[in-house]
Amino acid sequence: MEPGDDPVLSSLRRGAVEYCVLALLREREWYGLDIARRLSQDGILMNGEGTLYPLLSRLRRAGHVATAWQESTSGPPRRYYQLTASGREALDRFTTTWQAFRSAVDDVLCTQTEEP
Amino acid sequence: MTARHDGPPADRATTAYLRALEVQLASADADLRAEVLAGIREHVADRLDELGHPPTSQEVSTILAEVGPPLEVAEAALGRASRRPRASAGRWVPLVYVVSSALGAALVLVVDTETGPPWTWPSGWALLVGAVVTLCVAPVWTSTEKIVGVLAGLGVTATGFMILAGAGTGAGGARSLAGLLAVLAALVVPAWFARRAWRRIPATMHRPPRASRC
Numbered sequence: 485m486e487p488g489d490d491p492v493l494s495s496l497r498r499g500a501v502e503y504c505v506l507a508l509l510r511e512r513e514w515y516g517l518d519i520a521r522r523l524s525q526d527g528i529l530m531n532g533e534g535t536l537y538p539l540l541s542r543l544r545r546a547g548h549v550a551t552a553w554q555e556s557t558s559g560p561p562r563r564y565y566q567l568t569a570s571g572r573e574a575l576d577r578f579t580t581t582w583q584a585f586r587s588a589v590d591d592v593l594c595t596q597t598e599e600p
Numbered sequence: 601m602t603a604r605h606d607g608p609p610a611d612r613a614t615t616a617y618l619r620a621l622e623v624q625l626a627s628a629d630a631d632l633r634a635e636v637l638a639g640i641r642e643h644v645a646d647r648l649d650e651l652g653h654p655p656t657s658q659e660v661s662t663i664l665a666e667v668g669p670p671l672e673v674a675e676a677a678l679g680r681a682s683r684r685p686r687a688s689a690g691r692w693v694p695l696v697y698v699v700s701s702a703l704g705a706a707l708v709l710v711v712d713t714e715t716g717p718p719w720t721w722p723s724g725w726a727l728l729v730g731a732v733v734t735l736c737v738a739p740v741w742t743s744t745e746k747i748v749g750v751l752a753g754l755g756v757t758a759t760g761f762m763i764l765a766g767a768g769t770g771a772g773g774a775r776s777l778a779g780l781l782a783v784l785a786a787l788v789v790p791a792w793f794a795r796r797a798w799r800r801i802p803a804t805m806h807r808p809p810r811a812s813r814c
Binding site for chain 2: 515520563
């Protein structure tokens with residue numbers, strides 16, 4: 485089974501991938517193809533590249549990202565995505581929650597492994 | 601889509617993919633649908649542009665496979681959990697639609713209500729209603745196609761009755777000929793819509809092969 489076909493992975497993605505997009509945009513603007521490549525390169529975070537665009541649309545409608553067209557040296561203008569203040573706040577909240585969540589899950593998993 | 605290195609294979613395959621996706625997104629908000637379609641269109645155009653040469657059919661197929669099946673993209677847009685395509689998205693849907701339309705039109709327009717069996721008239725109308733319901737409900741046509749299909753069906757049926765009225769009721773041969781012409785007209789419109797659905801269903805029903813990334 486490919487990683488992308490794992491139902492557990494699919495469930496985990498639904499709650500986390502949008503924040504991975506926000507994290508990518510924390511340092512600089514990205515355009516769609518680059519984001520898709522980065523997130524789908526190992527088949528863990530994203531299965532098909534196309535699923536990125538509904539996610540970007542939701543983030544834009546939520547006000548977490550903004551878009552701007554920029555000239556490209558290798559073709560027509562590209563739509564770049566940039567993090568908004570609202571997106572940065574959402575990312576900060578997720579980062580804090582995620583760290584606590586990950587620690588809690590790891591604790592339970594490790595406890596069950598060590599003390600069956 | 602933006603024409604750069606997009607040759608005919610890219611145009612055809614990409615257009616078919618986008619139409620299949622549009623059908624799957626039929627229930628989505630119009631803005632969301634337009635935004636997703638635009639994003640995918642730009643993504644594919646960028647991938648094709650990177651090739652630096654007119655793409656082969658295989659290259660286009662690979663790019664579209666890596667974008668993912670339209671159903672998967674639509675599910676991401678609509679927030680649904682991954683599921684199998686509904687049975688109503690099978691190729692039997694356009695077949696049922698076109699057969700119901702033709703048979704219904706034949707029963708309503710060709711068989712004389714005064715001399716024919718009494719069940720023909722209600723059965724014919726039931727088949728025509730069934731065809732309209734299939735067109736409106738099945739997720740293999742776009743919203744625009746559904747509206748145009750219903751209006752065209754009404755227009756063709758009305759035209760058929762006008763042809764019959766012009767042929768009169770006394771001359772059996774003339775009435776039969778007029779009825780057959782009307783059925784033929786009633787067959788052309790559903791056949792056109794059924795063909796469009798038939799050609800796009802494989803893209804929505806079957807996941808294209810994708811290269812392993814891991």
